[in-house]
Amino acid sequence: MRALSLAGLACLACAGTALAAQPATVRLDYIHSGNALSEHYAMDRVVIEPLPWPGDMTRTLDDTDRGINKVEVVDAKTGRLLYSRGFSTVFGEWKTTDEAAKATRAFGESVRFPKPDAPVKVRILKRDERNQFSIVWTAEVDTDALDVVRRQPPAPARPVPIRVSGASPQKVDLLILGDGYTRAELKKFEQTAKRLADYLFTVSPFKERAQDFNVWGLAVPTEESGVSRPSTDTHHASALNTRYDIFGSERYVLTTDNRALRDIAQHAPYEFIEILVNNDTYGGGGIYGQFSTAAANNDWANYLFVHEFGHHFAGLADEYYTSPVAYQASAGRPEPWEPNVTALHDPANVKWRHFVKPGTPLPTPWPKDEYEAHSREYQKVRAQLRKDNRPEAEMSKLFADDLAWTGRLFSKAPHAHAVGAFEGANYEAKGYYRSQQQCLMFDRSEAFCAVCAEAVGQTIDLYSRPARK
Template identity: 80%
Template structure:
């Protein structure tokens, strides 16, 4: 059913009113914008500004402290006098990914970042922590913040576009609020954006465990019109201006899509309730990306948009690692095999202490055999064909057909494997052929299949619990 503009506005107003009424005087939302600069060897932080966002805090105040232990970084908000911990969340950054590239070995760069938290009633210290090779966090930057200070930004320009209520299940503090942003949609594309956002949201909630927890989500849509349709793809000479600056070819990877203008992103997103963001780009070319606790992106017009939307959201929402390892990536391997913080990858130092051991059948061997050699032989030829198609700038339909052939081959190969339905430790994950292991032979984070494995599903469910009041 298509809502009229008036009906949408009424639903949005009712939802926000309901959110405010559910908790007497919910706190305001504070955003600390800062700069994160450096190179492969060092990094620095500098405060940019403190902003009071237009909407009240959308989160669940009873779960202000993050117990999921995910992310390369963690933000902590502590009482400036007592040191009491008031708020924490794990996250990762674009800078953290960039510093593992070849470019970071040669030069320094700066990236905009933000952390958001409910407005405290006292001065606080905001601390950024970083995880070391032993998976322990230590403080790398700390800044005192008085959210009542004169230089805090309290008044901003009106919303550049109105949020669209796509799925409203209840007050924001009780729900996970997902904001779907559009980039590369001109004025004539607005109806297309709304229809696509609704379709992809519906698909997300057809995939377990999102399916079973659909009532724990609110979903909003928001798109600021662009002059041209589509976002930039520099490798093909396409450059388009857009509010979010989303583009392909991030770090030299033709399929990697990110938005690098964090301030612009946050200034637009702040006009809708959100804890998580997925950006739809109005492009046909396969591509996407996801940064834990920041945002994810997906090519909305690709034949694989459903998969891209869910896979990339898995990175952003639950901190899931990529389980594939045969596709080229921009990151430089150090050769070290430290235990990943991601819930679905392991270095398997001690099988007896496997992080998902509780899901493993006692009879399943660790490591777990799978047709690895056959898979890799096929994948080498597949990747050659894929690279040739991109180099020749062949129609996207040919790339899509290749992806379908690859998935059909993999599914047939795996169907005869003895441990095809088991949770174990299958070597090959985290962009590495050896030394890292994934929980299942096949999963949505490994290939373009349609299901999360049990370990990924458990990680997704834990994140839903952190942000919602379970309504199952």
């Protein structure tokens, strides 16, 4: 990226000084392979990253109980738990697709943790059918072993400070990566990253907790502008290999090149990553504890940035259910681990009961039939616009018209602002419920529901000092 300003260099210098007393950052890269019926793990390498551990050493254990998986680092001799974090994976999503029933694939993954003083066991846990974690893989790691990678090539780009609120160990460090930006477009990336970060902090509870965040930007320039979109025969080489059409969904944007992602991200302090792709076409994605993506040039980039970050940052589920997705429905209706959706097996003890006012019916009535009838017609128009490769402005207008129609419908509903249990969520019309009628995890509205806002706040607390009352 372009040369840093003196102010930017000062910010980085201050951050480096604050991190100097921190332990090193260890990264375990491994291969996660399998299919719909089985999965396997194999160690790839252990890396000492260039920057010290960015997190608070007094908050090394995760108490949020989120994610399909969890990593635990335990002292090999005593068994003492040193570090834990919940997370989900691209493999975990792919495993629920049609392809996984017919093929076996491998995905690169990583877990990061502060360098221990002695050999450790790194355990990967997975939720079982009872929603409880059990160990599925253990790797013995000696971070002082001869085969640990300690020196790496110089950074391909330097991070730019976008918002620096204080020392990294007491802040949430968000790294915004750019993909598909040419050298001539790096200034554009910086401006876009700042604009979207600024928007994030207008949305509650990020707004009230803005001082608990540091935000950094970093982009490795590419030869061509934009990332690949195979469904339109657009193929570009980019630093992170981010692309559209993941799992056959034209709007789903991810990278499956974990090595490229981690080797670039390691040159900035980070706990969370959002990738901005330099494209106009609507799209994005988010994996809890891994990264999120957003089409930076789309008319709905603000919404995409926050919605997808909600998945990555707080483990929020999608609350919509009328848009096509690649995932296959589960045979039953197990209780989701995500904080904002439920199977409502026990209405009296719904997970967000502290928000439910006495007398609110569970399930909670809403104009579901009318909404679904409208949505069926809307989805037909949406699919036709994509099939005909119409200008993106037409898709943006369709989204705006749909949101306006939904707003009018919901405003007349008797439980428009209540917290209850509204059927239709988690990609399913029946059997899963969301907490409120409208939320930016349900449609393209601008606010989180109370349950999602609480979940976001809990994650902020895990990585920073709690907000002062």
